[in-house]
Amino acid sequence: MRVAQCCQSRTCHELPKPACCGTETSCTRPGIWECGMAGSLASSCVRVDPRSLSGAVSEPMHLLPCQIQREGAANVKGYFAPAVKDREGGKEVSFRGRTLKGQEVSVPSGYMGVVLREDQKPCSEEEDRLFTVKSTFRSFTQWNLETPPSADDVLIMSLIWPKIAAAIHAPVE
Amino acid sequence: MELEEFERDNSQNRLLSSPVPEICRTEDCCLGIDEAGRGPVLGPMVYGICYCPVARKKDLQDLKVADSKTLSEAERERLFEKLNSTSDYIGWALHILSPNIISTSMQQRAKYNLNALSHDTAIGLIQFALDAGVQLKEVFLDTVGPAEKYQDKLKKIFPELDVTVRPKADSLFPVVSAASICAKVARDRVVKEWKFVEDLGDPDAEYGSGYPNDPKTKDWLSRHLDPVFGYPQFVRFSWSTTQTILGNKAAPVSWGDEDDDSGGKSSTPSVLSFFSAPKDASQPQSHRFFQERNLKPLLEF
Numbered sequence: 001m002r003v004a005q006c007c008q009s010r011t012c013h014e015l016p017k018p019a020c021c022g023t024e025t026s027c028t029r030p031g032i033w034e035c036g037m038a039g040s041l042a043s044s045c046v047r048v049d050p051r052s053l054s055g056a057v058s059e060p061m062h063l064l065p066c067q068i069q070r071e072g073a074a075n076v077k078g079y080f081a082p083a084v085k086d087r088e089g090g091k092e093v094s095f096r097g098r099t100l101k102g103q104e105v106s107v108p109s110g111y112m113g114v115v116l117r118e119d120q121k122p123c124s125e126e127e128d129r130l131f132t133v134k135s136t137f138r139s140f141t142q143w144n145l146e147t148p149p150s151a152d153d154v155l156i157m158s159l160i161w162p163k164i165a166a167a168i169h170a171p172v173e
Numbered sequence: 174m175e176l177e178e179f180e181r182d183n184s185q186n187r188l189l190s191s192p193v194p195e196i197c198r199t200e201d202c203c204l205g206i207d208e209a210g211r212g213p214v215l216g217p218m219v220y221g222i223c224y225c226p227v228a229r230k231k232d233l234q235d236l237k238v239a240d241s242k243t244l245s246e247a248e249r250e251r252l253f254e255k256l257n258s259t260s261d262y263i264g265w266a267l268h269i270l271s272p273n274i275i276s277t278s279m280q281q282r283a284k285y286n287l288n289a290l291s292h293d294t295a296i297g298l299i300q301f302a303l304d305a306g307v308q309l310k311e312v313f314l315d316t317v318g319p320a321e322k323y324q325d326k327l328k329k330i331f332p333e334l335d336v337t338v339r340p341k342a343d344s345l346f347p348v349v350s351a352a353s354i355c356a357k358v359a360r361d362r363v364v365k366e367w368k369f370v371e372d373l374g375d376p377d378a379e380y381g382s383g384y385p386n387d388p389k390t391k392d393w394l395s396r397h398l399d400p401v402f403g404y405p406q407f408v409r410f411s412w413s414t415t416q417t418i419l420g421n422k423a424a425p426v427s428w429g430d431e432d433d434d435s436g437g438k439s440s441t442p443s444v445l446s447f448f449s450a451p452k453d454a455s456q457p458q459s460h461r462f463f464q465e466r467n468l469k470p471l472l473e474f
Contacts, residue, residue, distance in 0.1 A: 083370045098410075154466060
């Protein structure tokens with residue numbers, strides 16, 4: 001089952017890169033579990049082990065308006081989650097002494113959020129890359145620096161894309 | 174002093190006050206302002222006011238209030254209880270500025286420095302006393318920044334008050350000494366019993382005075398650094414002490430609004446660039462719809 005459509009067609013667009021405290025995140029359409037590298041001569045393939053999905057737990061997700069230059073686990077449960085307050089204008093917290101204002105955002109319907117982990121990096125470009133699903137999420141908290149989240153935020157506007165993509169690729173009657 | 178009100182949510186500021194003595198509503202009063210915890214890298218900054226009728230200044234002096242820095246903790250506690258129980262003619266109020274608010278104010282996009290924050294807090298407390306019905310006539314306080322400028326600023330806002338801004342006001346005017354005692358007692362109590370909003374399994378309280386040069390404070394800071402989050406909200410992130418440690422030992426964090434790092438000048442394009450052809454004119458541009466949404470074709474995983 002080599003599905004390359006995801007990358008070869010120009011229908012799949014990358015969502016803004018989240019900085020979810022050191023974890024790799026992406027939104028995946030259920031069913032597409034492999035992805036060829038379009039346009040490259042290398043025959044390497046990105047695979048996600050579907051069996052890992054059943055063991056994956058659902059975890060709260062936070063999308064921060066900054067880049068943390070570090071890979072690895074973060075003590076979100078200790079430092080961040082307990083400090084989140086529900087204020088008049090919505091959720092509020094601070095990170096490194098800066099105010100963040102947030103809202104809960106649902107993953108577009110028909111989609112599911114997954115956190116992938118690559119346990120072993122391939123040695124060469126030809127080798128396939130294998131990811132396992134570490135956790136899943138149906139919604140996440142979008143955090144803005146100081147400004148309250150709104151419908152005009154780039155992130156919120158970008159989440160309309162799956163709906164449009166589905167419409168323009170639907171068979172013409 | 175109902176510190177629990179602040180402790181219930183110490184991410185925010187809190188104003189606490191005594192009842193206004195009846196006599197202070199009818200007789201001309203003097204008011205002193207002082208702060209505690211301006212320098213420390215840990216904990217809140219507390220602004221205090223204390224007021225009494227002008228005619229009772231002598232009685233206040235007889236309570237033997239003095240600059241809080243010259244008193245021991247026990248003496249301060251005892252004097253505060255005395256001031257608090259002399260509720261027939263002495264009133265007080267405190268504004269506790271959360272370290273979280275200090276950090277986020279000083280580091281917000283429209284920078285709000287500590288002097289401006291101090292001025293606004295003092296102004297807020299004078300207004301609070303007026304709104305509470307205290308018949309204010311005289312105000313005494315220590316300076317923050319140049320004394321004359323500060324005095325002019327206050328006189329403009331409160332033209333009906335006789336404002337005296339004087340360095341070392343806390344040792345010159347008993348009403349300011351009394352305010353300094355209230356502020357210092359509140360700050361000490363809050364710091365000693367700091368309720369961490371974070372779930373860190375009760376970090377040890379061996380943080381000393383909180384001053385950046387206190388060896389205990391330094392030691393505590395070096396033991397409690399988290400590479401991602403840095404510190405709990407108890408620590409003032411806007412202090413250079415904290416920023417130095419974070420810069421050296423924590424993960425670098427870049428925010429979208431820090432373009433000033435590149436040296437300002439380079440971010441402004443040369444006027445000539447507007448007349449030359451765009452560099453990547455050969456490249457097909459994606460539609461505005463995608464640009465506005467930051468959507469790009471996924472070519473590489």
